[in-house]
Amino acid sequence: MTIPIPDDLVPVMAAHLASQVGAVTPPAAAVADAVGRALREDLEPDGDLSAALLPVGALAVGAIVARSGGVLAGSACAEEAFRQVDPSIRVTWHRSDGGRLHPGDVVAEVRGPLAPVLTAERTALNFLCRLSGIATETSRWVAAAGGGARIWDTRKTTPGLRVLEKAAVRSGGGLNHRLNLSHWVMLKDNHLTGTDIAGAVAASRRRWPGRTVHVECETLEQVRESLEAGADALLLDNMTPARITACVAEVRGHASRHGVRPLLEASGGITLAAVADYAATGVDCISSGALTSSAPALDLGLDLSDPELACC
Secondary structure, eight states, rough: OOOOOOTOOOHHHHHHHTTTTTOOOOOOOHHHHHHHHHHHHTTTTTTTGGGGGGGGGEEEEEEEEESSEEEEOHHHHHHHHHHHHHHOOOOEEEEOTTOOTTTOOOOEEEEEEHHHHHHHHHHHHHHHHHHHHHHHHHHHHHHTTTTTTTHHHHHHHHTTOHHHHHHHHHTOBBOOOOTTTTTTTOOOOOGGSSSSHHHHHHHHHHTTTTEEEEEESSHHHHHHHHHTOOOOEEEEEEEHHHHHHHHHHHHHHHHHHHHHEEEEEEESSOGGGGGHHHHHOOOEEEOOOOHHHOOOOOOEEEEEEEOEOOOO
16 A cells, blocks of 8 residues: 655655655665675685586576565565576566565576576575565554554664665565665754754754754653754654654644644554554654564575486
8 A cells, every 4th residue: 555645744755755655676786786795705715615516517497485475575686696606597586576475486486507506595595585574574564554654664774785675675565764874864862962952953954954854752842842943754752652642633733833744753662563553643654673673584495396417
């Protein structure tokens, strides 16, 4: 389900969210870089010793199969792993990222020289299982929200794999919070050292005009201060649904007088079981680091038929 972006959200934030709809494939350069690093980790310094023992003419024909149900992500990484090891390996996909998988589904067919296929197998599956696990977990949160709020990730990602993991979140139907620290201004409690919310928002406007300014609020009073300061987005942190409902009412009252309102994000200690309660409060987004930091890998495997001794 695509949730329309309210017209009264700030244009920068609205454009950020709208740009993600339907975009599930990570940038090709990021895929190639991550896969290259993973293969070097597996192959340096002496290559695949076991695969070197195989007959040169052996041909592998097999299928990547879902062992459990979930949502697919990471197909570009898996295909890149096979390509970097041996460009002659052919991968034919029967499912696309974002597609629902059931146990036993054939996700892709793989054909090529046996030794390179086995060399690339684990790296390809590591990406597929890890990223599909994130997509699957995200889809659970999206379903639990029931269309009442978007599901957002955080920066709690595996170092070096953020772009890939955020693409996996999109495959699961979620959307991305800021990509990194330079994406927009996020003012948390520690950033208010020596100043207050109004001063920090004003300084952000002077130094980075046009950038989104996002303020973390832990109390209703901080919400009021942020509204008066003109913040673009509010993070309602570690609040109960009842407290967030009160904050949403405050924001709506302010919007009725001023004609605009900030984006509202709920975060902090929210579990899958509680998502529906938070979505019902009227917030725009619910964010959780669990989507990327705690998602279990989805079980997929490569099943090979008996290798053929033939010219590859």
